[in-house]
Amino acid sequence: MRIAFIGLGHMGGPMARNLVKAGHRLRVFDLSAEAVQGLVAAGDAHSGDTQQVQAAASPADAARDAECVITMLPAARHVEVVLCGPDGDPARGVLASVPRGVPLIDCSTIDPATVQRLARLAAAQGNPLADAPVSGGTGGATAGTLTFMVGATPELFAQLQPVLQGMGQHIVHCGATGMGQVAKICNNLLLAVSMVGVAEAMSLGASLGIDPQVLAGILNTSSGRCWSADTYNPYPGVMPNVPAARGYSGGFGVDLMLKDLGLANEAARQVHQPLPLGAQALQLYEMWSRQGHGQLDFSSIIRMLQGQRPA
């Protein structure tokens, strides 16, 4: 398949490499020439064909003969510019060149309202758009084990599944366009609240004298059971192979969690949904980031509650 791939960062780069390994032909665009050249070289290394991955001069150039367009960008404003072109220059955008009927897949994590607005623009010229934000981090992107949360019509979902399977392990249909974003921000909202809850429970227990391992065992077999306690426990020494066991390096960064909490809180504002704990969790992560820990794994929030430095 001829795929236009736009956005070759920490996530997009390894995702595009997995499409190369799956044998697709790519036309790629990124503001970083280095990222583009790296991917062209990956195509050459995979197939001995310097044409398997071609560098494009703009998003419009990447999309002009594509059978599918994939975007993986940091925020809504980037997705908007890539699809519609920069202000006053729509000719550089994907929608200026992409052939009618070709599907667009946006894998970025952005607000559902922007997704739905861009989908209406794309539909007006005959291009269906699916949102497909991911979970699994850079490790999952490299290993090809990402989870894709997809918002699309059933027909579009069926059509896109084979492409997404080249980059991920779990391809989940969440409903109509925008619902992939909704699923992701709701999950990460709950994840943040659960993690702070586990951090509070483990810190309180330890302060009151219970063995943290014993407490974790009780939580994990009781009604406090949750992923943040039984798979990703933030208390150092309770579990091996989690960020808490290595000074909170790796994992899912505080600033990435902050981005998702921001999206959840903004979306909630629009539909007048109170999020008393979600709003508080955002403030706690904001404080921790402001204290200089934005690059640490998000489970490091327990150290703020304990009044301790991360390592």
Place this chain on the structure above:
Amino acid sequence: MRIAFIGLGHMGGPMARNLVKAGHRLRVFDLSAEAVQGLVAAGDAHSGDTQQVQAAASPADAARDAECVITMLPAARHVEVVLCGPDGDPARGVLASVPRGVPLIDCSTIDPATVQRLARLAAAQGNPLADAPVSGGTGGATAGTLTFMVGATPELFAQLQPVLQGMGQHIVHCGATGMGQVAKICNNLLLAVSMVGVAEAMSLGASLGIDPQVLAGILNTSSGRCWSADTYNPYPGVMPNVPAARGYSGGFGVDLMLKDLGLANEAARQVHQPLPLGAQALQLYEMWSRQGHGQLDFSSIIRMLQGQRPA
């Protein structure tokens, strides 16, 4: 075994009945004469022996020839009065009469500091004290399937296990005296935070248009996974056989959750442990209780976030 059982309420009554069924001889005390007579009748019905359960005139009277003393009372002040006697009348308390060496088991949910203080008083006259708060509610108390979270020395734990097995299914050793309470309040703190987190995530998703069943399925297989979502989902229609499926009747009441959140927040105050989400969860449940919903299951908090009446 000859057991003194003090406190025959919604929990203590069915717990004592299970000890009767296990063949123990009981001397019982409660402020309600009706509760006492009910238990005497239960002894008669079980064994045809009107002496299997005897009514005691005071806690001291219940304990005077006991081999084990069990208390199941609403709050710390009741436990204190039962063990030490009312102000100015220590002779009515358990400690005035209980034979040296006889173990005391307090199954009430109270603060760990009071447990540890009472344990020192009991130890000073040769009686070991274990705290053994329960989870499982009145249903578990009746069915004999309670979980006991026990704080005791290893020797005392081993000694008490057979008695507790007559009333419960899971008997968990949490550490030294007081650690049963610590385990319980930490679990219920996390449970409250998780439940509000699930309520926020499910409400936000539904407001943004995702199918609640689909969202629940995604949370339950992702990092938002938790008992409050996969076993006790608060969103009506997502799961059968949970309080949300029956107008939030039955289950674990808002006012009981408030009591445990109060204990967690007070204990946290004593050790200077910040609980930013736990404190907020307490306030939310306080608001919901004040609005007249204290007797509903604690998962009903989602209705407050949705701005809707419970049923």
